[in-house]
Amino acid sequence: MKKFLIADDHSIVRTGLKFLIREEFMDAEIDECQDGNSAWKKIQTGEYDLTILDISMPATDFLHLLKNVFDLKPDLKILIVTMSSERIYAKKYLNLSPSVKGFINKEAAPSEIRRAIVSILNNKKYLSPRLLDIQIQEILKGKEKNPFDALSIRELEIMNHLVSGKDIPEIAGILSVDSSIIRIHKANIMHKLGVSNVIELCEMVQRF
Template structure:
């Protein structure tokens, strides 16, 4: 475990993100909070589970988009195997669909990676103390999505697995690569792709990628 220098209750945190630069930035933010926290790091969901089995942890900060096991699956695994561990999702996606999926998977909070440092620290403290956290603007969107009369986007019909496959296709991965990372056959991945195209009313891969970019499911 890599120690950080800290002064509120000594929280034991696990940061799960496959991007080194993101982890380094988050560590600086948490360190500057001046709390007495300790921080462990994991690059993949599988590594995160190994750390949780070996070390007492209060809160896991989990990225949604990771190779292999994605963030949603990891959240579900954490809540099943370590129900006492609090989970705060850190995502580049501000869309309510991702927040909804994260909370349904068992997350206790959801923040985007572009939030101010003080807000991130506040979210960590609130979730670790047993509360839930979501930004006010995103909370309004989530409530509208759950109860409002507006039409839901087409991709709200996708399963978590289909959404994961769509993100990977938009990122330029071949079906064989996706199958290898998700431990699925190419035939199964191809079937997912077909169902995704049907649900999004697109007819080919180019339109699929365009939809993902236009709806902020992936970065162009």
């Protein structure tokens, strides 16, 4: 019997993922939670064949969560399912650790999400058709370098909070750092991407 953990702050997403899992594994045992702290507690005490995580859960330092998971259970398989852009975020997260086996957008077809789950459980890394196409086009056609590749993974995480409407004190609270640290990261993000404010940043993210 396969055992899964789904960590996402939207109940409708968790319900949909449970349905997809049970289409493939009728007797699956599925735990669920809606924030990073709850996910970490379950991972500490449970044994899962696959953990499905959203990188945008509220009040969650996602990189800190992943680091703790990698240190405690380096063999745990992780699939990231999120609304965040695959083109912007997937490469950095997939390269973060061998534990991260896939990165897929929530808008993907149910059949694609099922395929990702099955592939990862068969010890394969999953790249979505969209992500594969982007990589092929960049190689074959010499497509212009993705500007977001210049950002560190921490900068990507902070950028994700900024474009979701969070202010500097709120982000600092989530990441448990001083607001001055977030201001420095924000300035670096703006400089690297050549934008002047959060509105321009949001517009740039939407284009990708």
